[in-house]
Amino acid sequence: MDEGTPIQLNDAARTASVGVATVYRHFPTPEALLETVATPGFETLVSHADQALADGDAWTALRDFLFAATDAVIADVSLSPVFAAPVNALPHTTELKQRLTALFGRLLDQAHAAGAADPRVTQADMVPLMCGVVYAANVHPAATEDRAANARRYLVVLLEGLRTRA
Amino acid sequence: MDEGTPIQLNDAARTASVGVATVYRHFPTPEALLETVATPGFETLVSHADQALADGDAWTALRDFLFAATDAVIADVSLSPVFAAPVNALPHTTELKQRLTALFGRLLDQAHAAGAADPRVTQADMVPLMCGVVYAANVHPAATEDRAANARRYLVVLLEGLRTRA
Amino acid sequence: MDEGTPIQLNDAARTASVGVATVYRHFPTPEALLETVATPGFETLVSHADQALADGDAWTALRDFLFAATDAVIADVSLSPVFAAPVNALPHTTELKQRLTALFGRLLDQAHAAGAADPRVTQADMVPLMCGVVYAANVHPAATEDRAANARRYLVVLLEGLRTRA
Amino acid sequence: MDEGTPIQLNDAARTASVGVATVYRHFPTPEALLETVATPGFETLVSHADQALADGDAWTALRDFLFAATDAVIADVSLSPVFAAPVNALPHTTELKQRLTALFGRLLDQAHAAGAADPRVTQADMVPLMCGVVYAANVHPAATEDRAANARRYLVVLLEGLRTRA
DNA sequence: TATGAATGAGAATTCATTCAT
DNA sequence: CATGAATGAATTCTCATTCAT
Numbered sequence: 001m002d003e004g005t006p007i008q009l010n011d012a013a014r015t016a017s018v019g020v021a022t023v024y025r026h027f028p029t030p031e032a033l034l035e036t037v038a039t040p041g042f043e044t045l046v047s048h049a050d051q052a053l054a055d056g057d058a059w060t061a062l063r064d065f066l067f068a069a070t071d072a073v074i075a076d077v078s079l080s081p082v083f084a085a086p087v088n089a090l091p092h093t094t095e096l097k098q099r100l101t102a103l104f105g106r107l108l109d110q111a112h113a114a115g116a117a118d119p120r121v122t123q124a125d126m127v128p129l130m131c132g133v134v135y136a137a138n139v140h141p142a143a144t145e146d147r148a149a150n151a152r153r154y155l156v157v158l159l160e161g162l163r164t165r166a
Numbered sequence: 167m168d169e170g171t172p173i174q175l176n177d178a179a180r181t182a183s184v185g186v187a188t189v190y191r192h193f194p195t196p197e198a199l200l201e202t203v204a205t206p207g208f209e210t211l212v213s214h215a216d217q218a219l220a221d222g223d224a225w226t227a228l229r230d231f232l233f234a235a236t237d238a239v240i241a242d243v244s245l246s247p248v249f250a251a252p253v254n255a256l257p258h259t260t261e262l263k264q265r266l267t268a269l270f271g272r273l274l275d276q277a278h279a280a281g282a283a284d285p286r287v288t289q290a291d292m293v294p295l296m297c298g299v300v301y302a303a304n305v306h307p308a309a310t311e312d313r314a315a316n317a318r319r320y321l322v323v324l325l326e327g328l329r330t331r332a
Numbered sequence: 333m334d335e336g337t338p339i340q341l342n343d344a345a346r347t348a349s350v351g352v353a354t355v356y357r358h359f360p361t362p363e364a365l366l367e368t369v370a371t372p373g374f375e376t377l378v379s380h381a382d383q384a385l386a387d388g389d390a391w392t393a394l395r396d397f398l399f400a401a402t403d404a405v406i407a408d409v410s411l412s413p414v415f416a417a418p419v420n421a422l423p424h425t426t427e428l429k430q431r432l433t434a435l436f437g438r439l440l441d442q443a444h445a446a447g448a449a450d451p452r453v454t455q456a457d458m459v460p461l462m463c464g465v466v467y468a469a470n471v472h473p474a475a476t477e478d479r480a481a482n483a484r485r486y487l488v489v490l491l492e493g494l495r496t497r498a
Numbered sequence: 499m500d501e502g503t504p505i506q507l508n509d510a511a512r513t514a515s516v517g518v519a520t521v522y523r524h525f526p527t528p529e530a531l532l533e534t535v536a537t538p539g540f541e542t543l544v545s546h547a548d549q550a551l552a553d554g555d556a557w558t559a560l561r562d563f564l565f566a567a568t569d570a571v572i573a574d575v576s577l578s579p580v581f582a583a584p585v586n587a588l589p590h591t592t593e594l595k596q597r598l599t600a601l602f603g604r605l606l607d608q609a610h611a612a613g614a615a616d617p618r619v620t621q622a623d624m625v626p627l628m629c630g631v632v633y634a635a636n637v638h639p640a641a642t643e644d645r646a647a648n649a650r651r652y653l654v655v656l657l658e659g660l661r662t663r664a
Numbered sequence: 665t666a667t668g669a670a671t672g673a674g675a676a677t678t679c680a681t682t683c684a685t
Numbered sequence: 686c687a688t689g690a691a692t693g694a695a696t697t698c699t700c701a702t703t704c705a706t
């Protein structure tokens with residue numbers, strides 16, 4: 001999966017009203033800039049996942065986190081490229097990504113354990129599925145609110161398919 | 167939604183072992199090339215949809231077409247950019263896209279009429295959802311077969327969520 | 333003096349609704365085309381000069397020919413580049429050019445002999461002066477008629493300066 | 499009137515032993531480069547015209563300025579294209595051109611008032627006439643000195659025709 | 665002989681990166 | 686440590702000319 005439009009350090013400099021070379025000093029590569037930009041959003045996601053784990057109901061925890069995460073990825077355009085980046089391409093965010101994947105996995109495992117989630121879906125599927133939902137919501141260009149609303153609708157369908165029924 | 171890596175007419179010429187200007191004569195713009203490349207795949211999709219409509223069971227028709235379409239989009243990398251292109255950016259494929267969307271809509275309507283598909287999902291959602299499934303399958307780089315297999319697994323989940331249960 | 337915009341054989345072909353290669357067959361170089369296009373106008377000029385020599389009054393003959401020649405050069409855009417071309421660049425028109433220059437010279441000599449023209453102006457000056465008048469008339473873009481009218485006004489001034497007064 | 503050989507920014511860079519993009523930074527268009535190159539010559543012309551206006555004799559002032567201006571245009575090849583450019587094609591030199599035309603006009607008006615210049619020739623004719631003289635001197639390729647000498651000879655004739663005789 | 669598609673050299677232009685200030 | 690002008694490689698695109706039909 002390619003990373004989409006590579007970040008132009010020159011443009012970043014202009015946008016930030018800062019010299020080009022200043023940007024180069026801080027972020028030797030576009031990837032470094034991307035990781036820096038994406039890190040706060042990532043940390044927020046991780047802390048959301050942490051909190052979700054505290055939820056008493058496994059299914060609710062998984063569902064609510066997915067809603068929150070999807071919203072976040074729609075809102076912060078720097079997150080998608082990081083998720084889509086080849087492993088090890090972004091060393092500084094690798095650990096965050098792994099932590100997030102692990103938390104996602106625990107949320108899913110809980111749901112599995114509770115008999116609430118389809119056991120054919122594994123931990124490794126969660127991030128791709130979330131990215132797919134966000135991508136689907138972006139296919140037709142629209143205002144951010146509309147994209148968020150579509151993402152939620154699509155997520156509702158996905159969760160319906162993910163949930164194990166009695 | 168951006169169109170992904172823009173096609174380089176120069177590279178296309180080198181790849182095709184043909185003069186640069188030959189490519190420019192035939193495809194004045196990268197879009198023209200993309201459309202030409204994507205058209206056969208599109209036509210195949212349209213004919214698949216046509217055939218699917220003949221299926222006696224509405225849900226089976228929708229499901230089988232989705233499997234076929236997803237496989238095709240995974241296999242033919244020129245299709246995704248066309249689906250993701252802004253309306254009217256690719257004039258020559260606009261009509262094909264509309265036909266496909268319409269056929270998708272009829273398959274969905276049949277399923278709605280048969281009480282088999284969630285009425286909250288509309289015709290306009292089908293292409294995005296299919297693209298989302300393909301995107302999800304591409305998030306982690308993998309061999310084409312693996313990607314196709316993942317896409318099918320994700321599609322199974324999606325269809326589960328889409329289907330109305332008694 | 334450069335020859336101005338070089339003739340584009342490709343454009344010539346399109347304009348003539350003829351294949352590119354056909355033009356290349358007939359006119360291997362842009363210069364060959366230019367010469368072919370310019371020849372009829374040149375021949376007309378030469379015959380005008382011939383007729384002018386028959387005029388009884390030396391000054392009238394020179395003057396009237398200059399008016400006719402200036403009009404012709406304004407009207408036929410192919411003539412200026414030929415006049416401005418380096419000697420020997422256009423072999424096929426060289427002889428015509430020389431004949432015209434010689435006739436110009438005889439008209440001037442007659443006027444000199446009649447004491448009507450400034451003896452400091454020589455045969456070699458006539459073509460450049462005529463070209464200068466045409467150029468001056470073309471400096472400010474205008475409709476062909478206006479350019480012709482300006483050329484005549486400028487020529488009147490030039491003739492006034494050229495004429496020897498008693 | 500076309501602007502003659504268009505300046506090639508690429509060549510300019512090579513000639514100046516400077517990076518291509520450096521030229522593009524400073525002169526986004528060939529016109530910008532032309533204007534920059536031509537401006538000093540233009541300013542010199544304007545100041546010559548200013549000084550000429552101080553001359554006590556109207557005819558002498560006009561004549562001497564024409565000599566100076568013609569010499570300058572022969573010597574500085576960047577001036578002709580600017581004079582020949584369509585109005586507004588070269589925004590940065592438009593004002594200089596207008597100032598020069600106006601000064602030319604005042605010199606001519608003074609000569610008209612003194613009964614020294616043909617009233618049929620107007621302010622708008624001066625620049626074209628000067629350009630025509632320079633063009634005539636350039637028709638036959640020659641060393642710069644010869645071209646300057648020819649231009650002066652032609653200018654003498656023109657001035658003779660322009661001057662009103664008692 | 666006429667055709668026009670193919671050619672590829674070269675011109676125009678952009679952009680990530682470096683470096684002198 | 687910040688700056689932005691300079692760089693030149695890479696890319697896009699044009700055009701005169703050739704060549705297979």
